[in-house]
Amino acid sequence: MDLQALRWFQAVADGETVTETARLANITQPVVTRTLARLEQEVGATLLRRSGRRLHPTPAGRLFKEYADTVLARWDDGLRAISEFVEPDTGVVPLGFMHTFGTWLVPELISGYLHAHPGARFDLRQDADRALIDTLRSGAVNLAITTPSPDAPDHLRWRRLLTEPLLLAVPPRHRLARRQKVRLAEVTDEPFVVLRTGMGLRTLVEEICHEAGFAPRIAFEGDEVATLRGLVGAGLGVSLLPSQQPGLSRGAAPAEAARGEGAVPLIPVSSPVCARQIGLAWFDDHPLPPASRAFRDHVLREWPG
Incomplete structure (x- = not known):
């Protein structure tokens, strides 16, 4: 089996179009198409099915991709190992x-x-x-x-x-914005800006709020902490955010450093314990x-x- 065929299958199954795959490989699109067709013949099953401009893996394709990913990763590991053995x-x-x-x-x-x-x-x-x-x-x-x-x-x-503190982010003119410390129960009735369900920080925030005696009222679900912080600054709600401060790893953070930078105050929480393990x-x-x-x-x- 041609490893290049597996790489092109992997790329297409991961969402690239055949045209994009061909351009990145500096070859023509029909070459990729014929190679994928030969791969399906060799495997004995339809691996990709067209939907719009893109090909999407069939159930057989999704199963096969798990093994193709492993084969390619192990091959790349072997090449790296030989390179590192030499240098x-x-x-x-x-x-x-x-x-x-x-x-x-x-x-x-x-x-x-x-x-x-x-x-x-x-x-x-x-x-x-x-x-x-x-x-x-x-x-x-x-x-x-x-x-x-x-x-x-x-x-x-x-x-x-290390253990990284999670700090309470509030809008600049929030009633708690100038506090040195807060109890999380003080924002029981506030709307929360959080990451999407399934992300580790979202789960941790919900667990901490439950420990404080309430379920957070969700105003917005995002994909990135930077987005959450910006929306808190806009006044959409409050959030529990990682400190993201260089140097916190070597010991306890000074109170002023822990308060954060820029327009969004980040306030240490006295109870319950708000931190995540890294x-x-x-x-x-x-x-x-x-x-x-x-x-x-x-x-x-x-x-x-």
């Missing part, structure tokens, strides 16, 4: 992380590692916490910076790196290539949790 200090580290860590934690981890390993390279992927577990399982990344999974699959290892995850039944293993060991050594 271990210039290897690639495939690293996944949640969106909220891209502004402070991931840059700090990477810069510290590159200081000791200047030839290392990173293949970075952002995603929601639960999706990162699937990305890890498929082998698309070797390591992921994420929160703990309550239903962690077998062989998933997670080591805590750690490094990997599957111990997937042998880590040398560069990824070196990065994991560096992070666990420098950030013992």
Whole structure:
């Protein structure tokens, strides 16, 4: 079986059009079409079905893609392992992380590692916490910076790196805006701006509010923390947001630093405890290539949790 055919199938099944796939591969569209048709003949099932401009995987295609993803990830791992065996200090580290860590934690981890390993390279992927577990399982990344999974699959290892406070974000002219600390129960009747259902931070916020004795009244559901913060600033509601402050990982944050920046006040919560655990995850039944293993060991050594 042609690995290139698998890559083109993977790209189309992930949402690219045949035209886009051909353009990125610098070939003609009929070549991709014929290659995908030969793949279906070899597999013995229809893998893709047209809907509008795009091809979408059939049930058989979705099943086959799981195995195609694994084959391609293992092949890429093998190429990386050989490259790192020859030049271990210039290897690639495939690293996944949640969106909220891209502004402070991931840059700090990477810069510290590159200081000791200047030839290392990173293949970075952002995603929601639960999706990162699937990305890890498929082998698309070797390591992921994420929160703990309550239903962690077998062989998933997670080591805590730090505890990050969650702060109450309120509009600039809110009655609590100048407070040094608040109890979460003080916003029982306020509308909340939160992430969508299924995202880890959304679940955590609901659990904390339940501990404070109320269910949050949802005014808006978003996909990114930056959007939530902007809408809080516009007066749409309040929210519990990660501090996202560089340096919080090394100890307790000063009160003034924890209050946040810009137009949206971020206020520490005195009760209940408002924080999330952040750690490094990997599957111990997937042998880590040398560069990824070196990065994991560096992070666990420098950030013992």
